[in-house]
Amino acid sequence: MMRLRLLLVSLVSVPLFAQSGSAPTLAAKPPMGWNSWNWFAGKVTDKDIRQAADLIVSSGMKDAGYNYVNIDDTWEGQRDANGVLHTNEKFPDMKALADYVHSKGLKLGIYSSPGPKTCAGFEGSYQHEQQDADLYASWGIDYLKYDLCGFRKIMDQEAPNDKAKQNQMMRDAYEKMHQAIVKTGRPMVYSLCQYGWDSVWQWGPEVGANLWRTTGDINPTFERMAFIGRAQAGLSKYAAPGHWNDPDMLEVGNGKLSLDENRVHMGMWAMLASPLLAGNNLSQLTPEVTAVLTNREVIAIDQDPLGKQAERIYVEGPIEIWARPLADGSRALAIFNFGEDDNYMRGISLHLKEAGADNGWHAHDVWTDKDLGPIMDNTNFTLKRHASVLLRLSR
Ligand code: GLA
Numbered sequence: 245m246m247r248l249r250l251l252l253v254s255l256v257s258v259p260l261f262a263q264s265g266s267a268p269t270l271a272a273k274p275p276m277g278w279n280s281w282n283w284f285a286g287k288v289t290d291k292d293i294r295q296a297a298d299l300i301v302s303s304g305m306k307d308a309g310y311n312y313v314n315i316d317d318t319w320e321g322q323r324d325a326n327g328v329l330h331t332n333e334k335f336p337d338m339k340a341l342a343d344y345v346h347s348k349g350l351k352l353g354i355y356s357s358p359g360p361k362t363c364a365g366f367e368g369s370y371q372h373e374q375q376d377a378d379l380y381a382s383w384g385i386d387y388l389k390y391d392l393c394g395f396r397k398i399m400d401q402e403a404p405n406d407k408a409k410q411n412q413m414m415r416d417a418y419e420k421m422h423q424a425i426v427k428t429g430r431p432m433v434y435s436l437c438q439y440g441w442d443s444v445w446q447w448g449p450e451v452g453a454n455l456w457r458t459t460g461d462i463n464p465t466f467e468r469m470a471f472i473g474r475a476q477a478g479l480s481k482y483a484a485p486g487h488w489n490d491p492d493m494l495e496v497g498n499g500k501l502s503l504d505e506n507r508v509h510m511g512m513w514a515m516l517a518s519p520l521l522a523g524n525n526l527s528q529l530t531p532e533v534t535a536v537l538t539n540r541e542v543i544a545i546d547q548d549p550l551g552k553q554a555e556r557i558y559v560e561g562p563i564e565i566w567a568r569p570l571a572d573g574s575r576a577l578a579i580f581n582f583g584e585d586d587n588y589m590r591g592i593s594l595h596l597k598e599a600g601a602d603n604g605w606h607a608h609d610v611w612t613d614k615d616l617g618p619i620m621d622n623t624n625f626t627l628k629r630h631a632s633v634l635l636r637l638s639r
Contacts, residue, residue, distance in 0.1 A: 270432075274520060278305075293313060313351065328379065458472075466505045511611070517554070522537055
């Protein structure tokens with residue numbers, strides 16, 4: 245079997261966009277919460293959001309760290325004669341909804357587009373940026389996902405065939421809403437959604453982004469989830485406290501993902517220091533899905549205060565090893581079998597040195613919560629199809 249060794253990206257280099265001096269106050273750790281899109285899409289209502297807030301508390305997700313309840317597209321109504329945007333009939337009173345969510349000790353997120361229309365064809369913020377930001381602040385909104393969509397038409401109209409100008413327009417549009425939010429005086433997590441265009445990770449922090457989508461949309465299949473997760477290789481140096489790569493919302497509990505597949509998804513996102521925004525139907529939470537979403541040790545890896553995203557240190561066909569350093573000097577190491585066959589691990593070294601660890605370090609198996617004792621580079625794991633091993637290694 246052909247072995248392909250990947251270029252090692254240093255696991256200890258200084259983050260490119262680390263904020264010097266004071267620590268960031270917003271999104272110092274990857275945001276955690278729930279978003280309406282993956283399950284409800286265009287059907288989401290005020291009642292669904294209230295119920296989601298209730299269930300985040302009663303399921304124990306709030307205690308595990310999930311605190312943003314984010315309304316995605318399709319809440320928007322029409323603008324009145326003064327240009328003030330109103331909600332549609334599914335959301336009769338956004339201020340009352342925000343008050344309700346806040347009363348649960350949670351925060352409320354909302355969605356818009358720099359274009360005239362959102363992806364689902366609802367009213368966007370084009371030429372109403374300050375008005376909309378002020379409106380969100382007056383409602384008590386804590387988080388904005390700003391989705392390029394309708395702005396692409398403006399880019400095509402104003403700069404046909406001029407990629408450089410279009411890219412500049414895109415940055416300006418994101419900066420404009422950033423400034424509008426700042427002017428409201430209300431802190432709001434700022435989430436860019438433009439599918440990773442123009443290497444957004446290189447300029448996201450400059451336009452005030454706390455997170456930016458790196459790819460197109462996820463869906464509840466193992467193939468799409470794994471494709472997006474693996475596509476994050478090489479991006480670790482762009483993540484740091486205050487600004488994160490966003491491989492899209494979690495599909496844990498959606499579709500037909502098996503326990504192994506849900507663990508690959510959750511474990512991979514935790515390794516990636518990804519925002520953890522559940523996207524499932526919380527009224528159908530099973531004990532198995534709740535356990536995956538609320539696993540304290542997995543969440544601790546995701547939320548580690550060092551904020552260093554994992555990098556891929558080894559790949560051989562469908563087997564990949566990813567590693568990240570953690571604030572207490574330990575290392576998280578994950579082995580994934582993205583393939584269709586079992587038992588791929590025979591004879592594959594764990595590449596402990598590349599992970600910043602060494603032979604003899606103590607290994608804790610995170611998903612099974614078992615101490616494995618001292619680990620060696622040639623310690624053997626058997627990984628079933630679509631399965632993973634997630635280890636915390638300490639000296
Ligand atoms: C785009 C985004 C999704 C979702 C929908 C809503 O596709 O990438 O995450 O917000 O729009 O219309």
